[in-house]
Amino acid sequence: MSQKTTSTKQTVTLSDGSGKTIALPVLPGTAGPSVIDIRKLYGESGYFTYDPGFTSTASCESKITYIDGDEGVLLYRGYPIDQLAERSSFLETSYLLLFGQLPSRTQMEEFRESVTRHTMVNEQLNFFYRGFRRDAHPMAILVGVVGAMSAFYHDSTDINDPHQRLVASIRLIAKMPTITAWAYKYSVGQPFMYPRNDLGYCENFLHMMFAVPTEEYRASPVLASALEKIFILHADHEQNASTSTVRVAGSSGANPFACIAAGIACLWGPAHGGANEAVLSMLAEIGSVDRIPEYIKRAKDKSDPFRLMGFGHRVYKNFDPRATVLRATAREVLAELNIKKEPILELAVELEKIALQDDYFVKRKLYPNVDFYSGIILRAMGFPTSMFTVLFALARTVGWIAQWGEMMEDPERKIGRPRQLYTGAAHRDYTPIEKRG
Numbered sequence: 146m147s148q149k150t151t152s153t154k155q156t157v158t159l160s161d162g163s164g165k166t167i168a169l170p171v172l173p174g175t176a177g178p179s180v181i182d183i184r185k186l187y188g189e190s191g192y193f194t195y196d197p198g199f200t201s202t203a204s205c206e207s208k209i210t211y212i213d214g215d216e217g218v219l220l221y222r223g224y225p226i227d228q229l230a231e232r233s234s235f236l237e238t239s240y241l242l243l244f245g246q247l248p249s250r251t252q253m254e255e256f257r258e259s260v261t262r263h264t265m266v267n268e269q270l271n272f273f274y275r276g277f278r279r280d281a282h283p284m285a286i287l288v289g290v291v292g293a294m295s296a297f298y299h300d301s302t303d304i305n306d307p308h309q310r311l312v313a314s315i316r317l318i319a320k321m322p323t324i325t326a327w328a329y330k331y332s333v334g335q336p337f338m339y340p341r342n343d344l345g346y347c348e349n350f351l352h353m354m355f356a357v358p359t360e361e362y363r364a365s366p367v368l369a370s371a372l373e374k375i376f377i378l379h380a381d382h383e384q385n386a387s388t389s390t391v392r393v394a395g396s397s398g399a400n401p402f403a404c405i406a407a408g409i410a411c412l413w414g415p416a417h418g419g420a421n422e423a424v425l426s427m428l429a430e431i432g433s434v435d436r437i438p439e440y441i442k443r444a445k446d447k448s449d450p451f452r453l454m455g456f457g458h459r460v461y462k463n464f465d466p467r468a469t470v471l472r473a474t475a476r477e478v479l480a481e482l483n484i485k486k487e488p489i490l491e492l493a494v495e496l497e498k499i500a501l502q503d504d505y506f507v508k509r510k511l512y513p514n515v516d517f518y519s520g521i522i523l524r525a526m527g528f529p530t531s532m533f534t535v536l537f538a539l540a541r542t543v544g545w546i547a548q549w550g551e552m553m554e555d556p557e558r559k560i561g562r563p564r565q566l567y568t569g570a571a572h573r574d575y576t577p578i579e580k581r582g
C-alpha cells in the first residue's frame with residue numbers, strides 16, 4: 146500500500162499483486178487518526194475489509210465526542226471532561242451534547258423547564274412493573290419499560306420529523322430518572338415516588354430513589370453534586386458498543402424508544418456497562434489485600450476466564466480520565482458520609498497499585514476504566530449493586546440520543562449492514578434422510 150498527497154487530497158493505493166490497483170481517498174478529522182474511505186473498495190476491487198470488533202474501523206463521522214486513548218483525553222463537543230465534571234451540570238452537559246454549544250442562560254432555563262415538564266410517565270406504564278418478579282434485575286425492567294414507551298408516545302415516533310425527534314429526546318432524558326427509580330422501588334416493595342418540579346435533575350432522582358411517602362426527604366447537596374459528576378462522566382463516549390447498537394438500530398428507521406432499549410440491552414454486558422456491577426462482585430470475592438496476588442495471577446492466566454473487571458479499554462491505553470475524576474470523587478463522598486474506613490475502596494486502591502506494577506498489565510496498557518471506581522461511590526451512596534448499570538444507562542441516554550439524532554440528520558445515512566468472511570460449507574445438494582448415514 147502506498148500513500149500519496151497531492152496539493153489538496155491524500156490517497157492510499159492498494160494493489161493485490163495482480164497489476165490492478167485502487168486509489169482510496171484519505172479523509173482527515175479535526176483531531177485523531179485520518180480515515181481511509183473504503184466505500185468504493187468492494188465495488189471496484191471485489192474485496193471486503195475484515196475487522197471483527199471494529200478495532201481499526203470508523204463506523205461514522207461524528208462531531209460529538211473525541212477520545213485520545215494514548216493521551217487519556219475525552220472531549221464533549223471540544224470541552225475536556227474534567228472541566229465539565231468540575232464546573233458544569235448534567236443538564237447543561239446534556240444540552241451541549243445534544244445541540245453542540247454550551248447554552249445561554251435563557252436556553253438553559255428553557256431546556257431545564259422542558260425536561261422538568263416531561264419527568265412524569267404515562268400512568269399506564271406503572272402497570273408494566275407489576276408484570277415482573279420483585280427480584281427481576283432492574284436492567285431487565287429497564288429494557289422492557291423503555292421499549293414499551295414506543296407504545297405510549299406515538300406523537301414522537303416519526304423519525305423524519307425533527308420536532309418529534311426533539312420531543313422524543315427530551316422525553317427520554319426526562320423520564321429515565323423516573324423509570325429507573327421506580328425499578329428500584331419495585332424491587333424493594335416500596336411505593337413509587339413521583340417526580341417533583343421543584344427539584345433539580347439529580348436531586349429529583351435521589352428523591353424518587355430514597356424518599357418514602359411517610360416523611361420528608363432532602364438529598365444531601367454533596368451527594369447530588371457527586372451524582373451530577375458521575376452522570377456527566379458517563380454521558381457519552383463516541384462509538385462504544387451500546388452507542389453503535391443504537392446507531393445500527395436507528396439506521397433501520399426504528400423509533401427512538403426502541404433504539405434506546407437496544408442500547409440498554411447492549412450496555413448490560415459485563416464487558417461494557419455491566420462492568421461496574423462486576424467490579425463490586427470481584428472486589429467482594431477477592432475480599433482482602435492478601436488475596437490480590439492470587440487474582441492477579443488468575444487475570445493473567447489465559448485458561449482462566451477471570452478478568453480484572455474495571456481494567457482495560459479498547460481505546461484508552463492510558464488512564465481513563467473518568468477513572469481519575471471518580472477516584473477523587475470516591476474519597477469526597479466517603480468523607481461526606483463520614484465513612485472513615487471503607488475496606489472495599491482500600492482494596493481497590495491496592496489492587497490498582499499492584500496491577501499497575503505488573504508487567505502483564507503495563508505491557509498491555511491495561512489501566513482502570515470508568516467502571517473501576519464508580520461502583521464504590523454508588524455503593525457508599527446507598528445504591529444496590531444491581532442498580533449500578535441502570536445509573537450508567539440513565540446517564541448514557543443523552544449520549545445515545547445525541548448520536549442517534551446526529552445520524553438521523555446525516556443526509557448520507559444508510560442502513561448498517563456489514564458483510565462477512567464466509568468459511569462455511571461450499572454449495573451442496575440436499576440429501577433425503579433415508580440416504581444419510
Ligand code: SDX
Nearest residue numbers: 382385416417418420444452453454455456457458459509
Ligand atoms: C466500558 O468502549 C467504550 O468506550 C466503553 C465505555 C463507555 O464509556 O462506553 O468506556 C464503558 O465498557 C468500559 C470497559 C468496562 N469493561 C471492563 O472493565 C471489563 C474488563 N475489561 C476487558 O473485558 C477489556 O479490557 C475490554 C472489553 C474493556 C476491552 O477489550 P479489547 O479492547 O477487545 O481488548 P482485548 O480483550 O483484545 O485485550 C487485549 C489483551 C488481551 O490479552 P492478550 O490476548 O494480548 O494476551 O489484554 C487482555 C486480554 O486478555 N485484557 C485483560 C483485561 N482486559 C484486556 N486481561 C485481564 N483483565 C482485563 N480486564
